[in-house]
Each structure stands twice: as C-alpha cells, then as structure tokens.
Amino acid sequence: MTALPPSAWYPVALAADIDPGTANGTRLFDREIVVWRDSASVPHVWEDRCPHRGMRLSLGFVRGDHLACLYHGWQYDADGQCRLIPAHPQMSPPDTIRVPPLASVERLGMLWAHTGVESSGGPPLEERPVRPVRSIAVDCPPEAALSRLGYFSGPTGDDGGSGDWTVAAPAPSLVVVGSGDHAILIGIQPLSTRQCVLHAVIAGPGGDGLRISHWLEEFRLAVEAEAVQ
Amino acid sequence: MSIVLYDNELDDGCYKVRLMLAALHLEHTRVPVGTGPLTPQLRRLNPRGTLPILADNDLILHGGEAIAAFLARRYDPLDRWFPADDPVLFGQTMIWLSFGAEALRSASVARRQAMFEVEAPSARIIAAARTSFRVMEDHMTARRLTGGRWFVGERPTVADIVLFPAFALSGDAGIEHDAYPALRHWARRFRTIPGFRTMPGIPDYY
Known part of the structure; x- marks a missing residue:
C-alpha cells in the first residue's frame, strides 16, 4: 500500500450535501476544516478555527457571504478576512485577523480541497453528467480502502448482468468502477490514518443509487473486518 | 385536562x-x-x-x-404523529420507538458520563453509540435515495421525535456529525417542525 500524498486534492463532501447558507465541520489528515457555502452557493473550505478564541467555525452560521462564529459572532468574508466584531461594531478589523482558506473546487459532484500550500490543476474531469449516491464513513486506513476497492467486485445486478467491471484510479484519491453505460466514481477523503469517508457519485445514464449504496455498506463491512485483523 | x-x-x-x-x-x-x-x-x-x-x-x-x-x-385526532391504524406504518414506527429506547441508550449513557462523571465514557460505549448512529444514517440514506424525508412515511412521526435528541446532542459525548450527512439533513429538516424547540447543547442558530 502506497501512502497517500500529504499535498494533493481530496474530496471533503458531496456537493449536494452542503446546502447554500450552511457550514459543516470535517477533517483531512486530522486537520479540522470547515466546508461551507455562502448564500450565492459558492463553496469555501477553511481551517475550522475562529482566530479569536479558537472556537470551531463549523458550529457557527452563515449570514449572506459571511461565516459567523457561534461564540462571539465575529464574521469572516469569502476570503476568510474578519469583517465584523459585534462587540466593537465601529471598528474595522485589522487584516491580520484572517482564517486561512484552502484551495477548493467543485467537480464530479464533490467538493474538493487541496492540502498543500501550492495547489495546481485539480481533480480529473468527467464529461458525463453525475448524480450523487452517498458519503459513507469507514473505520479503516484510507490506503486500505483504496487498495481494497481495486479488487472488490462491483455491485451485483448493477452491470446489466455482464459481470464485467473495470477499475481505474485516475487520481490518488479517486477510484472509478465502471460497467457498460455508467461508472461509480468514489472519492476517498482521509479523515485520519485510521478513518476515511468514501464519496460516491454515478456518471452516465445507468446505475441504481440504492443498490450502489447497499454495495458500499457491504464494502465497509468487508474492509473494516480486515482492518481489525 | x-x-x-x-x-x-x-x-x-x-x-x-x-x-x-x-x-x-x-x-x-x-x-x-x-x-x-x-x-x-x-x-x-x-x-x-x-x-x-x-x-x-x-x-x-x-x-x-x-x-x-x-x-x-x-x-392527535388525525393520527399523523403515530400512524397506528396502518399496520405497515405502525410496524415501521415501532422499530424506531424500540430503537430509541434500546440502541440509543448507549448514546444517552455516553453523554451523561461525559457531562456528569469524572471518568470519560469508555471506548466501548462510544463505539456502541456510533454503531447506532450508523444504522440511522444508512436508513436515512436509503430513504433519501428513494424519495423519503422522514424515518417513517411521508411526514414527521413520533419516530423522528424520539430519535432526534440523541443525535442532536451527540457532540456532548464527543461524537461529531461529519460521518452522518443524511442525518444532518434530516436534523435540519426536523428543526422546521412547527413548535420545534432547542435545549442546552443544541444551538438556536443554524
């Protein structure tokens, strides 16, 4: 098993799971991040810490294109710059009060963030329209999930009966399980060295979301049992 | 009365x-x-x-x-909150009523220990609580994929009522919501039920 690169694009949520005006906390390699959409639906991925008292911003709330901390209401604009301190409403907050943003992009029906300082390119492109299946948290090392997907048989009955599944890994954190008229795209989010989340979408006209969801539950059962051994 | x-x-x-x-x-x-x-x-x-x-x-x-x-x-004169006249909905509701009392007990105990006792909850009780939330997550994922919005039937029922507190308060025991996107959506929807009220540990803002 090759280790995942520490500096790369990783999925952090299914695009459909982050509604406009909401924030959600998650992790990449144990680093706490907040994924949120402003009211214009633009996604943002930041460090999940209010510079004021270290409160998790994911517990806060979105106001327009600002994210506000639950603790004292400090508000940050789309670039992470502090714009309002309610206790001192007349004051213009200094530039130094800023939440570090991660490079982020919406692609393949997922939200992606780059874990490095310098980001380049992006996750692979997909020409076919995609639709979301689900995200599923798995208690196993992300590398174990990646390698196990390479030889886990595709969902029975979802291949038009052919039994032919191809598996490809076009990026370090993306596995494509394809058959006939559709492919299951699975982005792997490393929460830590021991836990990951698989974000699954269907590309192409075929594929049964419910069947694929149950298939992912079977995969979780298999790979977790191996991780315990 | x-x-x-x-x-x-x-x-x-x-x-x-x-x-x-x-x-x-x-x-x-x-x-x-x-x-x-x-x-x-x-x-x-x-x-x-x-x-x-x-x-x-x-x-x-x-x-x-x-x-x-x-x-x-x-x-409830319209029998919406507990659809007991329909045997199918009744049976499905009963699954979640007993789940709320049994499977979610681990989440309740973990939270109480985390809040009121000197010793942190054991890894075993936390794992049991996470297993229960996973069952709920898989159920609501399947519901979403087939057009459902609530645990049972077409509208909120007593099943949603008894399941909401343990999930909404799981942060008190250190169990974050990031592993449960389907439950997060359901919990947000739950907050729109007329008469909804929070309690300590559940933010008014969302």
Missing part, C-alpha cells in the same frame, strides 16, 4: 417529551427535577427511578418513548 411533566432540562429523554408536547401544541406544566437520584415521592411514580415521568390527570406514565407515543395517540 391537566398534563404535568417531571422534567430535567438537561435530560435527553425528557427532551423527547418536550418535543412531542410542543409538536402537538399541548398545554402542560413542567416540574423541574434536579440531576441525581429521584426523591422517594417521584420513585413512587416511577419505580425505575428515571425521568421523564408524565401525569395526565390520574394516569402516570414513564419513559420517553411510551409517553411520546401515548401523547400522539391521545391528542
């Missing part, structure tokens, strides 16, 4: 009843009870020595699921 709830503001079981009373817009009196062992008087009302306890005139009931189910049956 006189409904009295013996209530502890921080208790997740009492919160189930407060949510049900609010959803049914029922007038009631709340008698605050402190954290810790019940007084002998209250123990006479519930020999198990636990909250919540509800008095509806001369009738005494205990247990969040039993009380919520009773209130839905007695005070």
Whole structure:
C-alpha cells in the first residue's frame, strides 16, 4: 500500500450535501476544516478555527457571504478576512485577523480541497453528467480502502448482468468502477490514518443509487473486518 | 385536562417529551427535577427511578418513548404523529420507538458520563453509540435515495421525535456529525417542525 500524498486534492463532501447558507465541520489528515457555502452557493473550505478564541467555525452560521462564529459572532468574508466584531461594531478589523482558506473546487459532484500550500490543476474531469449516491464513513486506513476497492467486485445486478467491471484510479484519491453505460466514481477523503469517508457519485445514464449504496455498506463491512485483523 | 411533566432540562429523554408536547401544541406544566437520584415521592411514580415521568390527570406514565407515543395517540385526532391504524406504518414506527429506547441508550449513557462523571465514557460505549448512529444514517440514506424525508412515511412521526435528541446532542459525548450527512439533513429538516424547540447543547442558530 502506497501512502497517500500529504499535498494533493481530496474530496471533503458531496456537493449536494452542503446546502447554500450552511457550514459543516470535517477533517483531512486530522486537520479540522470547515466546508461551507455562502448564500450565492459558492463553496469555501477553511481551517475550522475562529482566530479569536479558537472556537470551531463549523458550529457557527452563515449570514449572506459571511461565516459567523457561534461564540462571539465575529464574521469572516469569502476570503476568510474578519469583517465584523459585534462587540466593537465601529471598528474595522485589522487584516491580520484572517482564517486561512484552502484551495477548493467543485467537480464530479464533490467538493474538493487541496492540502498543500501550492495547489495546481485539480481533480480529473468527467464529461458525463453525475448524480450523487452517498458519503459513507469507514473505520479503516484510507490506503486500505483504496487498495481494497481495486479488487472488490462491483455491485451485483448493477452491470446489466455482464459481470464485467473495470477499475481505474485516475487520481490518488479517486477510484472509478465502471460497467457498460455508467461508472461509480468514489472519492476517498482521509479523515485520519485510521478513518476515511468514501464519496460516491454515478456518471452516465445507468446505475441504481440504492443498490450502489447497499454495495458500499457491504464494502465497509468487508474492509473494516480486515482492518481489525 | 391537566398534563404535568417531571422534567430535567438537561435530560435527553425528557427532551423527547418536550418535543412531542410542543409538536402537538399541548398545554402542560413542567416540574423541574434536579440531576441525581429521584426523591422517594417521584420513585413512587416511577419505580425505575428515571425521568421523564408524565401525569395526565390520574394516569402516570414513564419513559420517553411510551409517553411520546401515548401523547400522539391521545391528542392527535388525525393520527399523523403515530400512524397506528396502518399496520405497515405502525410496524415501521415501532422499530424506531424500540430503537430509541434500546440502541440509543448507549448514546444517552455516553453523554451523561461525559457531562456528569469524572471518568470519560469508555471506548466501548462510544463505539456502541456510533454503531447506532450508523444504522440511522444508512436508513436515512436509503430513504433519501428513494424519495423519503422522514424515518417513517411521508411526514414527521413520533419516530423522528424520539430519535432526534440523541443525535442532536451527540457532540456532548464527543461524537461529531461529519460521518452522518443524511442525518444532518434530516436534523435540519426536523428543526422546521412547527413548535420545534432547542435545549442546552443544541444551538438556536443554524
């Protein structure tokens, strides 16, 4: 098993799971991040810490294109710059009060963030329209999930009966399980060295979301049992 | 009509009843009870020595699921909150009522230990709570993929009422919501139920 690169694009949520005006906390390699959409639906991925008292911003709330901390209401604009301190409403907050943003992009029906300082390119492109299946948290090392997907048989009955599944890994954190008229795209989010989340979408006209969801539950059962051994 | 709830503001079981009373817009009196062992008087009302306890005139009931189910049956003339006349919906609702009382007990115990006891909850009880939330997550994922929005049927029921507190309060025991996107959506929807109210540990803002 090759280790995942520490500096790369990783999925952090299914695009459909982050509604406009909401924030959600998650992790990449144990680093706490907040994924949120402003009211214009633009996604943002930041460090999940209010510079004021270290409160998790994911517990806060979105106001327009600002994210506000639950603790004292400090508000940050789309670039992470502090714009309002309610206790001192007349004051213009200094530039130094800023939440570090991660490079982020919406692609393949997922939200992606780059874990490095310098980001380049992006996750692979997909020409076919995609639709979301689900995200599923798995208690196993992300590398174990990646390698196990390479030889886990595709969902029975979802291949038009052919039994032919191809598996490809076009990026370090993306596995494509394809058959006939559709492919299951699975982005792997490393929460830590021991836990990951698989974000699954269907590309192409075929594929049964419910069947694929149950298939992912079977995969979780298999790979977790191996991780315990 | 006189409904009295013996209530502890921080208790997740009492919160189930407060949510049900609010959803049914029922007038009631709340008698605050402190954290810790019940007084002998209250123990006479519930020999198990636990909250919540509800008095509806001369009738005494205990247990969040039993009380919520009773209130839905007695005070919802349209039988929407507990669709007991339809055997299928009844059976499905019963699954989640017993789940709320049994499987989610681990989440309740973990939270109580994290809040009130010196020793942190054991890894075993946390794992049991996460397993229960995973069952709920897989169910609501399947519901979403087939057009469902609530645990049972087409509208919120007593099943949603008794499951909400443990999930919404899981952060008190250190269980974050990031592994449960389908439950996050459901919890946000739950907050739009007319009469919805929060409790300590559940933010007013969202």
